Amino acid sequence: MDTSEKNVITSLDVARHAGVSRSAVSRTFTPGASVAPATREKVLASAKALGYQVNMIARTMNKGSSNFVGVVTAGFDSAFRASLLSPIAHSLSRRGLMPLLMNADDPAQLEQSLHALLSYQIAGVILTSASPPLSVVQHYLDRQIPVAMINRGHELAGAEVVGSDNRAGGRMAADALLKGGARRLAFVGQGAHNFSSRERWLGFSQRLAEVGVEAQTVFNETPGYQGGMQALLALFSQGEGPDAIFCATDMLALGVMDALRFTLHLQVPQQVQVIGFDDIAQAAQLAYDLTTVRQDSVQLAQRAVGAIVARGENFMRVAEFEPVPVTLIERGTTKIQK
Amino acid sequence: MDTSEKNVITSLDVARHAGVSRSAVSRTFTPGASVAPATREKVLASAKALGYQVNMIARTMNKGSSNFVGVVTAGFDSAFRASLLSPIAHSLSRRGLMPLLMNADDPAQLEQSLHALLSYQIAGVILTSASPPLSVVQHYLDRQIPVAMINRGHELAGAEVVGSDNRAGGRMAADALLKGGARRLAFVGQGAHNFSSRERWLGFSQRLAEVGVEAQTVFNETPGYQGGMQALLALFSQGEGPDAIFCATDMLALGVMDALRFTLHLQVPQQVQVIGFDDIAQAAQLAYDLTTVRQDSVQLAQRAVGAIVARGENFMRVAEFEPVPVTLIERGTTKIQK
DNA sequence: TTGTACGCGTTATCAC
């Protein structure tokens, strides 16, 4: 019972079944081709009958470019980045593009992987991570492959940049804390090399400067929950300590909150107000109920995908950066006075 | 300055540069081919000089199968599933395979997408979601494409099944709660159609039966945090309510805890003990400090990838299911009595 | 509008 027949249907099979030529079949499945409605019908009928679908690999080979889009992400454990992944996959799929996943956790491996992507004739690359080396990214641009970066600086001419209005978010945070009566403000962020963290701090401190206040700042290399705890203990290790803290990410804020409550036994928000950034799902849980600045991850994803597509059609297009609006979500870690 | 030269290097370019034939180049880059060390050296040198890399698309077309592996996931928002994604990508990459991401959030779209994967000559599919329709999966098996499913039942002959030892985990949870003096036990799980949830409940209730105890159970259709809150309120809506609760996932447990603490104002673990399942990062945060049964996601990922590879080499191999061990992580939501 | 013929870059087969 050796049924090792080639079970795969090609355009030739469909052509024969429909009594037309292979090119007729090809044209039927090529958007924007010229086929007579009659033959088109015949072909589609035969295709459905045989279960034919275009071999994307063959199509890619002869057209020279695919519908693969590399999605580079470091740390799916980051809740916000994970929340970006789903809408990205969705947006790509809606436009007939295929997400090729690329893990950027290991910087050494990453450079290889990014280079390897080139041999797949990819249609573009989306970077959601803060880390990938720009040297490799330049390779893509040299080969006319569109690159979109989310929440990064405009360090690379020719790369599309999509991002939230981080500065406005920082200003919102400042206003909210001031409105709650804050007098000694602090900022907790990630390493100064981190673009979005720096932007949020800039917005925050600029707003404070306008009202003549200066904020204490801690840039911690350790990200996330642990980083937040460390940063908080550093803030309180000398002097009086702040009565209001703006954190560059929600995860930092959760660490800050837990260190405040369980290590220093301080009340949030009565003694110390806290604001985060991102609005991850966890921020809404009752144990934290964190006031935060929400990023619109669906919007970010759509813009990144849109940018890839647009630049695919015209690689030399002028990219104008327009930040995606953010929203203050007021919950229980700030004091609202009506 | 129209530099629209074909900038891409092919094996022919390398062949010419090295003064050999195209075949020699191809053999050099084909694992397990026979090339004279001397020519091999020449080829590699030329390849490096020109910046050549094998065109994977052309290779795929010629060989009839690619190194793409479809990774099907519903809801990256689920922390545990997200934690699976990173090791899967890593394991695949170590074996020279490429993860093609597939979002299963929209069931209607999913069936199309899964079908579309076929036109990419994929080498296999890994399902981490509980939902995908088995009908489509059968298509893959019919075409001799390996399929690995994580934490699902053996519903499909020929599909590789990888999973945690869910029953043992349920037993551990029972023992831990009993050891803490529990008398009125309850189980909170996801809909009965959910395989791993059911298995965990089976282990739990079997262990309890051995000591002559019966548990109250709530199977809630709503998953995650919200589902946990709902389930808990249901448990306490009549009668005395349990003094110990085993939840099929950590997210359910977090919802249960917050409803206990913030809605019913009960003490955890003094009045009610809680145990979760998964050990997501959030379980270790001080605000919850949740005792839980840890799944080894790295191990699960490696096995799934290994299964794909093994079955790719021999599609008819006999797959023996061996559950991945789980570990009880004791934290602050159970009472430990030495 | 339709069919014919060629090329995309690679690997497998076959003589040498």
Place this chain on the structure above:
DNA sequence: GTGATAACGCGTACAA
């Protein structure tokens, strides 16, 4: 061990 040659399945200029 090496080099020529034939596929792989598709899109598309070209001629009809």
